[in-house]
Amino acid sequence: MDNVSQEDYLTAIYRNLDEAGEIKPNLLASKLEISNAAVTDMLRKLSRDGFVDYQKYKGIKLTGEGELYAKNMLRRHRIWEVFLHQTLGMPWDKVHDEAEKLEHSSSDEIINLLEEFLEYPEVDPHGYPIPDKNGKIKKSKTVVAITELNENDTAKVIRVNDDVKNLLSYVTKIGISLGKEIIVKDKLEYDGSVLMMIDRKEVNISNKIASNIFVEKIK
Amino acid sequence: MDNVSQEDYLTAIYRNLDEAGEIKPNLLASKLEISNAAVTDMLRKLSRDGFVDYQKYKGIKLTGEGELYAKNMLRRHRIWEVFLHQTLGMPWDKVHDEAEKLEHSSSDEIINLLEEFLEYPEVDPHGYPIPDKNGKIKKSKTVVAITELNENDTAKVIRVNDDVKNLLSYVTKIGISLGKEIIVKDKLEYDGSVLMMIDRKEVNISNKIASNIFVEKIK
DNA sequence: TTATATATTTAAGTTCGCTTAAATTTATAA
């Protein structure tokens, strides 16, 4: 393919598929920060090239080829992130944007060599699994968003959504990192916000933020 | 700038300046493998943006800013090459093309971290010096092209032009690598080709190839 | 069910970096 734009569309589609494996043009447009009209345009091309199943006014699906492509981009992205964080020491809230650029400029050969150099990491610095050469994604632990926890639940942070602007730097500020233990103290009915203990300090986070932090329940 | 095309123009200009510090549109077009008309077009933009001194029908010069920019791209390029070769083990005849893509997708921050990780290499895998953060290029040994050698001269290979298609893989085949010792046996007046000893074997190379291999005379 | 809001597509237009063809300028050689 070798087309930055199309690669970005496929990745964005894959990242945002709903439970039915579909995504609406509208959502895609907002994720890519472009107009709906541009999306319609590109969908025709992606459809013509066999990467998406697309019919006017219907939800967008990926074809097998499209999904493979998207997973390969995700693989590139996450392997770069590991390299930037682990080898170069770049903070986890900066690697996403850098990897976003690198992923389009690296052959599979580089990626495979990098993977070997990094000793086959299983997850990226935000806890997301890295697809293998064949697009296979190892089933990871079952995680739930913090919003799913109940009062007095104790849990360990496994994954934080890196695709939401500024979320990571905010989350870092309030003391959250991978592996950190949290205890839910209270859940506010009113706005869905969650009061938790982190490092013996009380922290309140909004529902929206809580829904992007994934944890493993302890006991 | 953040514009792949303009970055490529500046790098190509810098790489191919003549003794007077100029380059002709025609040569630039052929290096970039595009039409002369496209070059004229882009020169106007680069001139408008203050990267080149350009007047119709005259040779092209870089401004101070343009030169800095070009050297920074060269820095990125060469640091990536060192990483690919030294850390990932990619052969020296493949790193150029890969670095060509990566150089446009990496912030200065990544490059600086990489440089540190690589322990401040002075040359790339083909023997070219790496400009520092400020664009300063360390003066390296005085080298001459093999074409400048005389019969019975012994010399050590210091640098091979990585910007010529397929040159490196050819040169590798005939046993040349950095640091290798060569002895000039004969120079053919007729076509300028050079007969040399490499690893106790006689090898004849054309004038064109000899002019792209740079050596340090021994005694 | 119908009115209205929202999502999607179509139409027309823009910028970028290219192309080919024609016009013009500069270089070269008889």
Next chain:
DNA sequence: TTATAAATTTAAGCGAACTTAAATATATAA
């Protein structure tokens, strides 16, 4: 010096990926 060749620029046009505005289809709520 002048004819011719080569280099350069101008002109017109193209495809890609976007935009805004208008048209149309779908979803939602009274």
